[in-house]
Amino acid sequence: MKYFFIPLTILLFACSDNKTVKVKGSDTEVNLAVQLAESFHRYKPSLFISVSGGGSGLGIASLLNGNADIANASRRINEKEMALFREKGIVLDSFIFAQDAIAFIVADDLPLASISTRQLADLLSGKVRNWEPIAGKRLPVNIYGRQSNSGTHDFVKNRLHISFSPAAKQMNGNAQILEAIRADHSGIGYVGAGYVIHGVTKGIKVLPVYTTDRNAAVSPLDAAKIAEGAYFFQRPLFQYFRAKDSLQVRPFIAFEKSPEGQKIINVGGYYPAKK
Known part of the structure; x- marks a missing residue:
């Protein structure tokens, strides 16, 4: 099964009142959300679901501006964003529907079997700019990451307590990072584990x-290690929605919680939400 990330919107047949449940946000979650929406359509064909990516920040902003009903976010909403919702008198509800692990990837011919969090911090911050002290191979380090509106970008930065090197290349999505590392034998990047699986x-x-x-x-x-919480870069995946829209979005959320929804999450390369 291959994943192709392109700007996409999946539309499923409209409900009787012609209202659309629009799901926008995290690129990490977009392929999974599409699979869930497609299966949900077979379960409840009367409901209209639209899924698109663009990053966690875009999803939250779209929810704030009324352009989305569910915001997919691979990070918690921050206080600045919450203040904007409070200013508009919008009460939010949220749901953790899965968890994800961030995979750090390099070219398969780089002589490196594993990496420490300290080494990752040094590489991604630009403190170490050559692979020689870490991999024993004299090559400049090229960093491929996400744009600043990405929840994955924020998660990695905050987990390592760094600022990314100004030389880091900001890519639109996981698929672009995979292609960049495949072409660049001195590169390092990070993607959602589901894209690698x-x-x-x-x-x-x-x-x-x-x-x-x-x-x-x-x-x-x-x-097994993810289930134990043993991986340093695992995280919950969130869906935010306006509390007043609860009845409209609950059928889809209930499907995500169902055994069929959880099976799709597992098969998609993601992990069940920790209880």
Whole structure:
């Protein structure tokens, strides 16, 4: 199964009152949301669902401005955003429907089997600009990441307590990062694990991550370790919606919580929400 990320909107047949449930936001979540929406349509064909990406920040802004009914976000809404909702008198509700793991990827011929959080911080901040001290190969480090409105960008930055190097290339989505690393043998990038599990990974290597003990490195593809909460870069995936729209969006959310919805989440390369 291949994932192709293109600007997309999936539209499913309209409900009787001609209202659309618009889901916008996180690029990490967009393919999963499309799969859930397609399956939900077979379960309840009278409901109209629209799914598009663009980043967590865009999804939250669209919810604020009335251009979305559900905002997909791979990060928690921040206080500045919450203040804007309060100014408009909008009460929010939220739902954690899955969890994701961030995969750090390099070219498969880079002589590196795992990486520490300290090494990642040094590389992504620009403190270390050559692979020699980490991989033993004299190559300049090229960083491929997400744009600043991406929840993944914020998550990695905050988890490592860094600011990204000004030289980091800001890509529109996970698929672009995968293609960049495939073409650049001195690159490092980060993507949602679901894109690696079901994407075209020829020429790419996923690096297990450790904090202090190299022998304790954990892969983002290890479902058992994710279930234990053992991977340093795992996170909840959120859906935000206006409380007043609860009745309109609840059928879709209920489907996501159902056994069928949870199966789609697992097969899609994501992990069940931690209880």
